[in-house]
Amino acid sequence: MRLDHVSYVASHDQISDVVNRIGSQIGTAFVDGGIHPKFGTRNFTAPLLNGQYIEVVCPLDHPATDATPFGQAVKKKAVEGGGWMAWVIAIDNIKELEKHYGRKATEGKRQKPDGTELKWKQLGVKDILHDSQIPFYVEWISDTHPSTDGVSFARLTELVIYGDSNKALSNLVEISTLESKGFQINFVDTEKDLTGIKEIVFEVKGQKIKID
Secondary structure (H helix, E strand, O other): OEEEEEEEEOOOOOHHHHHHHHHHHHOOOOEEEEEEOOOOEEEEEEEOHHHOEEEEEEEOOOHHHHHOHHHHHHHHHHHOOOEEEEEEEEOOOOHHHHHHHOOOOEEEEEEOOOOOEEEEEEEOHHHHOOOOOOOEEEEEOOOOOHHHOOOOOEEEEEEEEEOOHHHHHOOOOOHHHHHOOOOEEEEEOOOOOOOEEEEEEEEEOOEEEEEO
16 A cells, blocks of 8 residues: 545636646646546646655536535535645555445546546545545556656655544554655644644655645
């Protein structure tokens, strides 16, 4: 298991501004990732070092947005004002998690503007609708990966999450295994009834950049 990517939500009207702002902060250009037809969303991605990437995603005015957990999660976050929505862990065999969750993974795909199609399976998105401190999981089917789209300059060094580590990890992953990949996961308490990503710290040419 490894940290695959982090997702930031913007409204359809604001996504260009958010992409430009975050891209400027981390010194990395985003590329148009295309539309998720099954989920009613679209995204832009920026590659990170260590085979990871950032996704900025927005909901579309499409029936699929309200009909799928991912679309619902993106729309819900956009209505709340946007921001970090999820951290996503890649695994080699999602069938093991299907047994734990008691349901099948959902197949996803998107076609990039150059015609390349990416395919994957994901599981656990339904749960982040109710508890955004927990990650969801992907198994990539395609040989290509968004971390190879463009040139990487930034490294993700820390995830700061409102919540409880025991609940968030749900005994499915070992935090030490994830942290051995060059970043830290820190859970912090909050007086408010709030869970989810507080901020993410990146390192760009030796400088620490916090994005909340």
